[in-house]
Amino acid sequence: MSCSKAAVRSNRQVSPDFYLLEAEWPSLDDAPGSDGIPAIRAGQFCMLRSWDSIPVLSRPISVFDADGNRVSFLYKTVGRGTAIFSRLKPGDSITIQGPLGNGFPMELCSTASGRVAMVGGGAGIAPLYLGAKQYKAAGCTVDLYLGFSGAAYNEVSRATCNEVSRAAFLTEEYRDRADSITVNVGGFITDAVDPVGYDAIFTCGPEVMMKALWEKCKAAGAGDKLFVSLEARMACGVGACYGCSRKTASAFRENGAFKENGAFRENGGNKKVCKDGPVFPAQEVFGL
Ligand SMILES: Cc1cc2nc3c(=O)[nH]c(=O)nc-3n(C[C@H](O)[C@H](O)[C@H](O)COP(=O)(O)OP(=O)(O)OC[C@H]3O[C@@H](n4cnc5c(N)ncnc54)[C@H](O)[C@@H]3O)c2cc1C
Numbered sequence: 001m002s003c004s005k006a007a008v009r010s011n012r013q014v015s016p017d018f019y020l021l022e023a024e025w026p027s028l029d030d031a032p033g034s035d036g037i038p039a040i041r042a043g044q045f046c047m048l049r050s051w052d053s054i055p056v057l058s059r060p061i062s063v064f065d066a067d068g069n070r071v072s073f074l075y076k077t078v079g080r081g082t083a084i085f086s087r088l089k090p091g092d093s094i095t096i097q098g099p100l101g102n103g104f105p106m107e108l109c110s111t112a113s114g115r116v117a118m119v120g121g122g123a124g125i126a127p128l129y130l131g132a133k134q135y136k137a138a139g140c141t142v143d144l145y146l147g148f149s150g151a152a153y154n155e156v157s158r159a160t161c162n163e164v165s166r167a168a169f170l171t172e173e174y175r176d177r178a179d180s181i182t183v184n185v186g187g188f189i190t191d192a193v194d195p196v197g198y199d200a201i202f203t204c205g206p207e208v209m210m211k212a213l214w215e216k217c218k219a220a221g222a223g224d225k226l227f228v229s230l231e232a233r234m235a236c237g238v239g240a241c242y243g244c245s246r247k248t249a250s251a252f253r254e255n256g257a258f259k260e261n262g263a264f265r266e267n268g269g270n271k272k273v274c275k276d277g278p279v280f281p282a283q284e285v286f287g288l
C-alpha cells in the first residue's frame with residue numbers, strides 16, 4: 001500500500017453522471033506475486049483526494065483497471081468530492097492511497113477455472129471490469145450482468161435508452177473482457193441471473209440488489225457461492241477509526257446476540273468494511 005501523488009492522464013465523462021479517470025501512478029506495481037495473484041486485486045479500492053483540506057476526508061473509489069503504472073477509476077458524481085474529481089484535467093495531480101481492503105477471492109481462480117458470474121448495479125459495475133479481466137486471465141468463463149437505473153434516461157425512449165447505456169456505461173469495453181454480457185436499464189438485473197452452475201458469483205451495487213441476489217442464490221442452494229462488495233461511509237480507509245464497522249453473521253453467531261454498544265472483538269463480531277472487506281461472503285453479511 002502506498003500514498004502518493006499521481007498525474008491525471010484523462011478524465012472522461014462517459015454518461016450524464018459517470019466519469020472515467022485514468023492516472024499515472026509511479027508507485028503502482030501491479031505485477032503478480034510469486035503465487036500468481038495480482039498485486040492489485042479486483043474489488044480493492046483506493047482513497048482519493050485532489051484537494052488540500054476541504055473536504056476533510058478522502059473518498060473511497062474501487063480500482064476500475066490497473067496496468068503497469070496506470071490506474072483508472074470509474075466514479076459517479078453524487079456530491080462535493082466526486083464533483084471536484086469531475087473537474088480534474090490532464091496533468092492535474094491527485095493523491096492516491098492504496099490499494100486497500102480485501103478484493104474478490106482470487107484463490108478461487110486456480111481452483112474453480114469454472115464459471116463466474118459478476119453482477120453490478122450502477123456505480124457497482126466499477127470493480128467488475130478488473131474482476132472480469134483477472135478471472136478471464138486465470139481461465140474462468142465470466143458472465144457479466146450490468147444493471148442501471150432508468151432515472152437518468154426518463155426523457156428518451158427505452159430503445160434509445162439501451163443505446164445510450166451501451167455507449168455511456170462502457171459496455172463495449174466490458175464486453176471485450178467477458179464471455180457474455182447482459183445489460184438492463186430501469187429493471188432488475190438480478191432477474192437475468194440463474195445462480196445454478198456457477199462456481200462463484202460476485203456482486204457490487206445497491207444493497208437492495210445484492211440482498212435480492214442473496215435470496216435468489218439461497219433459494220437455488222448457491223448461497224455459499226455469492227460474494228458481496230459492501231459500501232460504507234469511510235474516514236480513514238485503513239481500519240483505524242471503526243467508522244465503517246458493520247455487524248456480521250459471525251458477530252451474531254459468536255456473541256449469541258448482537259449488542260448495539262458491545263465491544264469490538266478481534267475475531268468475529270463487527271467487521272470493518274475497509275479492512276476486512278469490502279468483499280465478504282454474502283452469508284456473513286445477509287445471514288443474520
Ligand atoms: C469500498 C468502496 C468503493 C467504492 N467504489 C466506488 C466506485 O468505484 N465508483 C463510485 O462512483 N463510487 C464508489 N464508492 C462510493 C463513493 O465512495 C462515494 O460515492 C463518494 O465517497 C461520495 O463522495 P462525495 O463527496 O461526492 O459525496 P458526499 O457529499 O460525501 O455525499 C453525497 C451522497 O452520497 C452518499 N455517499 C457518500 N459516500 C458514500 C459511500 N461510501 N457509500 C454510499 N453512499 C455514500 C451520501 O450519503 C450522500 O447522500 C465506493 C465506496 C466504497 C466504500
Ligand code: FES
Pocket residue numbers: 233234235236237238239240241242243244245272273274275
Ligand atoms: S474507515 Fe476507518 S476503520 Fe474503516
